[in-house]
Amino acid sequence: MNNILKREQLAAIRDSLYDLIKQSLKSRDALEDQKIITRVESERIGKYEAMIQNIADDLNSVILRQAIADIEEPGTKIVAVTKKVEKAVGTLKSLNDFLGVLATVISMAGTILTAFTTGNPLVLVNILNQIEALL
Amino acid sequence: MKRRQGLVKGTTFWAIPLLVLVTSCKDLKRVEEFGQTSVKVKTTATLVSNDAYASCLRTARQYQRYKPLKPTNEGNITTPSLDEKIPIFPSADSFGVIGDNEKACDTKKEDADIIANANITLTNYMEALGKLASGDTVKFDQNLDALEKSINGLTGLVPNAPTDEINAGLKIARFIFNQFTLAFRRENIKEAILCANQSISKYTDGLKFVGQKYYIEGTLRNERTAMDNYYQSLKPDISAQPSQASERIATFILRRQYGDELVALSNREQAGQAYIQILSETAKTHNELRDVFADGKNMNEQELKNFCKPIFTKKASSGETGALPAPVSPTLAESETIDPSPKAISLTPSESESIVRILRNYQRKVEPLALEVTQALGNN
Numbered sequence: 001m002n003n004i005l006k007r008e009q010l011a012a013i014r015d016s017l018y019d020l021i022k023q024s025l026k027s028r029d030a031l032e033d034q035k036i037i038t039r040v041e042s043e044r045i046g047k048y049e050a051m052i053q054n055i056a057d058d059l060n061s062v063i064l065r066q067a068i069a070d071i072e073e074p075g076t077k078i079v080a081v082t083k084k085v086e087k088a089v090g091t092l093k094s095l096n097d098f099l100g101v102l103a104t105v106i107s108m109a110g111t112i113l114t115a116f117t118t119g120n121p122l123v124l125v126n127i128l129n130q131i132e133a134l135l
Numbered sequence: 136m137k138r139r140q141g142l143v144k145g146t147t148f149w150a151i152p153l154l155v156l157v158t159s160c161k162d163l164k165r166v167e168e169f170g171q172t173s174v175k176v177k178t179t180a181t182l183v184s185n186d187a188y189a190s191c192l193r194t195a196r197q198y199q200r201y202k203p204l205k206p207t208n209e210g211n212i213t214t215p216s217l218d219e220k221i222p223i224f225p226s227a228d229s230f231g232v233i234g235d236n237e238k239a240c241d242t243k244k245e246d247a248d249i250i251a252n253a254n255i256t257l258t259n260y261m262e263a264l265g266k267l268a269s270g271d272t273v274k275f276d277q278n279l280d281a282l283e284k285s286i287n288g289l290t291g292l293v294p295n296a297p298t299d300e301i302n303a304g305l306k307i308a309r310f311i312f313n314q315f316t317l318a319f320r321r322e323n324i325k326e327a328i329l330c331a332n333q334s335i336s337k338y339t340d341g342l343k344f345v346g347q348k349y350y351i352e353g354t355l356r357n358e359r360t361a362m363d364n365y366y367q368s369l370k371p372d373i374s375a376q377p378s379q380a381s382e383r384i385a386t387f388i389l390r391r392q393y394g395d396e397l398v399a400l401s402n403r404e405q406a407g408q409a410y411i412q413i414l415s416e417t418a419k420t421h422n423e424l425r426d427v428f429a430d431g432k433n434m435n436e437q438e439l440k441n442f443c444k445p446i447f448t449k450k451a452s453s454g455e456t457g458a459l460p461a462p463v464s465p466t467l468a469e470s471e472t473i474d475p476s477p478k479a480i481s482l483t484p485s486e487s488e489s490i491v492r493i494l495r496n497y498q499r500k501v502e503p504l505a506l507e508v509t510q511a512l513g514n515n
Contacts, residue, residue, distance in 0.1 A: 011348045018356050025367060039372045046364060053360055060353035061242050064345060068253055071341030074334035075256050077447060081331040082256075084446050085263040088323040092267075092316060 007066040010059060017056040021049045162427070163268040163317065166324055169420060170265015173258040176417060179410040180254035180342075183350055186403060188247040190354045191240035198361040243354075250345060257338060257417075264327060267320055325428040330443035332425040339418040346411040351404050359400055366393045 028042040369389055371382045434442060 007344070007348070011352065014353065015356075018360055021360055022363070025363060029367060029370075043368065046368070049364065053357065057353075057357050058242070060349060060357065061246050063353065064246050064249060064349045067341055067344050067349065068249055071253070071338050074337040074341075075253070077334040078256055078260050078331055078338060080446050081327050081334075082260045082263045085260075085267050085323060085327045088320070089263065089267050092319070 007063055007070065010063045010066065014056050014059045014063065017052050017059070021052055021056075024049050160317070163320060163324070166268035166328075166424065167265045169424065170261050170263075170268060172417070173261035173265065176254065176261070176413055177258045179406075179413055180258075181251065183346060183407060183410050184247045184250035184254070186406075187250060187350060187354050188240060188244045190358050190403075191243040194358050194361045195240065198358075198365040246349075250349075253342060253345070257335075257342070260331065260335075261417075264324060267324055267327075325430075326443075326446070328421065328425050328428050329434075329439065330446055332421060335421045336418050339414045343411045343414050346407050346414070351407045355400060355404055355407070362393070362396060362400070 024045060028037065028045045031037045032039060032042045366389060371386060
């Protein structure tokens with residue numbers, strides 16, 4: 001919670017810096033139009049606006065890093081879950097590889113064959129057991 | 136816990152689980168599509184993160200907003216912090232020349248990488264979910280084809296082999312394989328979605344903040360400020376001479392250019408907002424999927440913690456290395472036991488309908504947004 005306030009506060013400071021620049025630009029433009037200041041003087045004020053802008057821009061990068069640090073904890077959790085899911089994917093892959101084993105293929109073929117020649121429902125249950133044992 | 140199909144007498148056996156198979160297939164299909172949407176998140180996030188850097192370059196080149204060079208350590212750009220003292224009254228020398236500004240944008244380049252990496256965490260998760268839901272790692276068809284071939288080989292040896300029954304048997308085998316892996320996949324997906332949901336919510340909030348506060352209100356605001364200053368400085372100096380025709384033409388052209396660039400900036404802002412919107416939709420859909428997979432049981436904080444403990448506690452298990460695990464033995468892994476009593480697959484048709492509806496809505500909303508972002512930021 002503290003960190004969220006912190007990044008919001010930093011953003012507010014940055015926003016007010018930009019607002020300040022905007023106001024300054026507007027003001028010196030008006031002063032120049034009214035011939036109270038010259039162009040050269042106006043641009044000199046502009047140089048200080050540039051300074052403030054650099055601070056605001058740098059502050060922006062600080063805000064980003066704060067925001068990313070804030071979500072590090074949920075990020076770590078998401079990575080952990082992703083790993084678990086990828087592990088399950090790996091298990092399925094391994095199951096598939098295992099199924100490629102010739103002996104199992106032949107034995108199951110034989111069992112199915114027998115089941116339907118003898119019409120024996122108990123054998124069907126055995127097939128189910130065999131398949132389940134593979135998982 | 137594994138589920139085993141109970142045997143029901145007669146021909147109705149295949150009718151009931153077939154329905155369940157169809158609905159489970161649909162619901163996993165929607166998770167698969169959710170996973171595919173990660174591509175849209177990826178592309179919009181990349182456009183935004185790239186622009187974080189590009190904007191800095193534009194500001195330097197087009198608007199000649201010179202950045203003072205920071206003192207750099209050899210090889211490292213120091214991260215800016217509030218503690219750094221920035222000179223209040225800089226001398227003319229402290230403003231670099233245009234060439235140096237590319238270096239001054241290095242921090243923004245780092246920013247872009249930080250944003251990109253943060254989004255990858257999210258899209259990796261979505262892709263893994265999609266992969267598990269699709270089950271395309273389970274190339275059962277290939278192996279069952281092999282089985283079919285070997286049986287056909289066998290039938291040559293066995294006279295009067297009942298080929299019709301054998302083919303029916305193969306269909307049954309294929310069906311049963313699918314059924315078990317569906318249960319396996321569904322259980323794992325359910326666990327993942329339930330355990331990740333809170334984190335997804337917080338995480339997307341953080342990314343949305345980056346999109347709104349860093350990019351739109353920071354990066355683009357900065358560019359706009361530089362732009363305004365630049366055009367201000369080009370305004371004809373009225374104290375110099377009475378306004379001439381050439382000056383009026385110049386003013387006209389500059390005004391139009393200013394207008395065009397305002398539009399370009401506005402497009403970028405819209406693209407940023409579309410990115411934020413996509414993140415909102417993603418979190419929302421994930422929430423809705425969680426409601427469906429929760430099977431009507433709402434776990435409280437502690438129950439959820441216990442349920443998810445295996446994932447979040449550090450164990451010396453093969454999943455920790457980050458690489459795919461070594462092939463597991465054909466015996467049951469992770470001390471799971473087979474539940475001997477037959478259980479129905481728990482997803483009801485109405486549940487799967489609601490999943491379908493939720494994910495269709497999600498896709499409908501996200502498609503045009505992603506298009507918008509691509510169009511706005513693509514025509515740089």
